[in-house]
Amino acid sequence: MEVIKTRRVGAILEVRLDRPKANAIDLATSRIMGDTFAAFRDDPDLRVAIVTGTGEKFFCPGWDLKAAAEGDAVDGDYGVGGFGGLQELRDLNKPVIAAINGIACGGGLELALSSDMILAADHATFALPEIRSGTVADAASIKLPKRIPYHIAMELLLTGRWFDAEEAHRWGLVNEVVPAADLMTRAWELAELIASGPPLVYAAIKEVVRDAEDSKFQDAMNRITQRQLRTVDILYGSEDQLEGARAFAEKRDPVWKGK
Missing domain, CATH: 3.90.226.10 (2-enoyl-CoA Hydratase; Chain A, domain 1)
Incomplete structure (x- = not known):
């Protein structure tokens, strides 16, 4: 079965x-x-x-x-x-x-x-x-x-x-x-x-939430801003990060590629 x-x-x-x-x-x-x-x-x-x-x-x-x-x-x-x-x-x-x-x-x-x-x-x-x-x-x-x-x-x-x-x-x-x-x-x-949304952002959100659950606020923020979380590092260096900004500037819907 x-x-x-x-x-x-x-x-x-x-x-x-x-x-x-x-x-x-x-x-x-x-x-x-x-x-x-x-x-x-x-x-x-x-x-x-x-x-x-x-x-x-x-x-x-x-x-x-x-x-x-x-x-x-x-x-x-x-x-x-x-x-x-x-x-x-x-x-x-x-x-x-x-x-x-x-x-x-x-x-x-x-x-x-x-x-x-x-x-x-x-x-x-x-x-x-x-x-x-x-x-x-x-x-x-x-x-x-x-x-x-x-x-x-x-x-x-x-x-x-x-x-x-x-x-x-x-x-x-x-x-x-x-x-x-x-x-x-x-x-x-x-x-x-x-x-339909940005998959790299979702991944970063989930990792940040897990990492921050038992962390002090500033410690968690430091890991994010210093790109110590894998998903955040991938997001900040991604095509999707640029696409979001370009789509906003060009007043169009973004096309997310997940990379």
Whole structure:
């Protein structure tokens, strides 16, 4: 069974989890996802990815507990990108959009948190229920308090309670809430907008954001202005950097080449 289905149109890659009934992720699926996102990272013709799930009920509930009961070790080989292929994938300097088509809980919510933008269908629901099974939502414990107010993040981590798409939007966890029927249309609209932009700038933005996350402001600024970040150095010496200035001066739309 093809548990990960991909659709490629121009510079956009759609990655769809397809593991009935719930799109849960076992070790084998995680490795496939890692290979898929690594190939996306390394393909110069791809600029943006969308990750979503098949069906209307589940985006992803996270770790496949049935597979675990049959021998999948929780500390097993998740593949090149860690669990779900995204959260530990090094040097992923391209935007990723998560389109949440249903339940996103546990590792499924952590997968969404590994993306750059999150769209949610209006019926989507979220939770971090690991507390109830006596384990820790490790990636969420690191990321969530940096994304939403600390006390709300701690409440969600410590109680495991469910919350809906509107609450997720209220706390800034998701960018937009749309009718379920419009979710993928909106995701592709956003992806097309991003794909039309300057890929070298996107790469620099993602590296700067990662580098600056635990840095002092001036230290991060020094690394940027001294061109110590690879993507920034490439951008500042690129044809696209000149093209942006020329297009502005000539009052025309820029033509980005990614070089």
